[in-house]
Every structure is written in structure tokens, then in C-alpha cells.
Amino acid sequence: MSKESFRASLRSFSPGSPEFMKIFIAEEHLHFENPDVQVHIWEDGNDYLQKLGAFDDVHLFRNKDGLGMMVPDDLGWETLPKYVDPETIVGIFYSNRKIGEQLEDMKMERLLDEFKKVPTQRTDIINSITLEFSNEKLNDVFRVPSFVSEHSMIQKLMDVLTGIRRKSKKVLRMLETMPQYTKFLLLSMKGSFTDVHIDFSGSSVFYHVVKGQKVFYVAPFNEENFEIFKKSQLDSNDNRWIGDILWDKFQRIVIGEGETAFIPGGYLHFVFTPEDSIVIGGNFLMEKFLKRQFDITLHEESLLPPTTGEPVNESHMFQGFRNVMFGFTEFCLLPELKNSPNNHLLSLVKIMSEEMDSEIEIPNDWYTKPKKESIMEELRGVLEPDREQGEEELVKKKMKMAEEEDSVPF
Ligand SMILES: O=C(O)CCC(=O)C(=O)O
């Protein structure tokens, strides 16, 4: 059918529902093309830095050689119990059910049993995309692509903190509670559908298909797309599918077995799984996308209920994003700037000082308000050297801060 009738027929059903999927699957491969979206396809990961370039576009590596990523050769459906404790509780998502009836938890063992059923025996389509495997055996035999460890702001912060010889209580606490988002194991049944979203805090993504196949539909982060996305999420009266509203912006990308995709921060995407799939993927914050990471976080925070307490959809957020920004500023950005000032660092200072807010309190805050204020003050001092206090005063302030450091009640 024509694109317009395909679109129109999808409009009658809710995204991901069995009726929607029946239509979608028949023709999805024909109707999502946006020549403005660049997808670079590479044979392998050798010279990945050169290939990724400024990392403004999506990249697909047919083969993981050269990426510096380590994945066990025998990883598959039969060997999963060896790598993930069968007792581990896994968050799952019933892709075919109504919103409100989708989320559940189950043991890994049971989840794998569900995958053993042939598709015709299955009553539900299960998509499990939230298992972070740092605490599983898989962690010992997996290594993220070098690009991720080299560009992750969290990794940089971890490295600096780990290198501190006499660690204050605060530093130890930071290391213990550092957000971990680079290692997810995704198990998706054939027919799974993940609706249009932007990954939490505008984080960038690597996505390696171990078994099966995934189809991504991606639209770049730009003002227009982001505005439409925000509006559609905020307006509860508008129940049109955002995929329909932004239809022509999406480009379809097939990620086959053994292939690895890199997606820059902020890209809108939705995902269809044509075959049972095992994926290892992860999210990382990048200096390059600092501003949009703040913009997207602010939007996510605006969706939280206005009441205090635990936000309902907190699990979909980069928990501790603001902790990481203050930590990064204190331990990476400001010291680096003192050692070797350059324009890149100055541009980060400018964004940090505009976007960070000492008034915002988050669950498990690493920083007290006065400490946040003093970091903000230091940032302003960098931008407006006239404001900078005399050397003596600065030393005094630093000593006071150091004293405070160990008295922060965690
Ligand atoms: O594989 C999927 O179904 C969704 C992947 C994704 O976009 C995510 O986890 O953010």
C-alpha cells in the first residue's frame, strides 16, 4: 500500500498492540526513509576514531574487530545461565499489552523458559531491556568499546576519583554510588516494539546485536524534532502517535547479528525486533553533547509528578545525572582547566555554569547546597576573572571546603 494508507491504517491502533504490529510488520521496511539522516556503514572497527569522526551521525560496524569491545564467543541462548545468575530478578516489559499492564519482574530462569517456547505458543511478547549486568559473571568477560571508555564523562570521573590516594568519605561514597549505565543485556522476543523515545539524559548509545536482529528507526536531535517530541509528551490530550507526527524524520536501520551501532546523544528512536534477540548495549554521557544532555534531563524532570518523593518513572531516567555533573566539574573540569586551559574546556564551563543549579536537590545527592554554590562560584570566577577573589581568600575557601568534605552526612 502507499505510505499514506499505511500510516492511516496504523492510526487506528495503539503502537505495539497486536493489531498495530500486524500492519506494521508487513510494510515497515518500505516506509521509513529520510535522506537527511546519515548512516555510515563500516566493515569493521579498525581506526574507529577516524571513522566516527565528529560523531554527529549514526555509525554501523558490520564486524566488531578493532572496536576494542570484548564479548564472549559462546554467548547465546544456551550459555546465558552461565553468564547471568538464573536467580537474578529482571525487569520485563510486555510489548503487546496495554500501558499500565506492561511492567513486571521475573527471575532470569523463568524469562529464559519463556524464550524456549516457540512463538506460536507464546501468549505475551516479552522485551527485557533494563538488566544492567555489572554484578553478573558476564561483566568479567565483557569490555565496552574503547570509544565508550575514552569518551564517557562518568568513566573520566571514575578514573580521577580512583586515582586519588587518600580518599575522603565523600569520594568513596561517589565511587560506590556512581551511576552505571554502560552495560545492559537486552533480551527481546520476536515482535517486540519499543516506542519512540530519547535515551535518558540524552546519553549516547552503543548497541551490539549478539543474536537475532533489530530494526531501529532514528531521527536526529534538533530543535524542531525535540520541540515536537516534548510537546507530544507533555500534552496529555494529544494521543496521536509521535512516530506518525515525525514520520518523515525517521530513517530505518537494520542491525544484524554481530553488528554494532553507535548512536549520538539525543537521537529519537523506536525499535522493532523481527527475531528473538540478545543484545549488549550501553549508554554514556559525552562532553560533546553536554548542552543537549542538560536540555533532555530538564525535560525528563518536568515529566516527574510535582509531588516530592520518588518519581514514578525514575527508572527511565539517568539517576544521578546532576551528581555526575557537579562531580565532573569539581574533579575533572576545574582541575583540568587550571592545568591546561583551552577553548573546549571553557565552553564546558560556560554550559555548566548556565545549566547547573545549586537549588535542585536530587535523591541521594552527593553535594550539599553550599558546596554546590561554591562550585558554581568557581565556574563564574573562570568566566569572569574580574570576579575572582584574591589568592589568599581562595586558599581559605578551599581549606574550608576540604574540611566540609568529610563532614557531609551521607
Ligand atoms: O531494543 C529495544 O527494544 C529498545 C532499545 C532501546 O532503544 C533502549 O533500550 O533505549
Ligand SMILES: [Fe+2]
Ligand atoms: Fe533507546
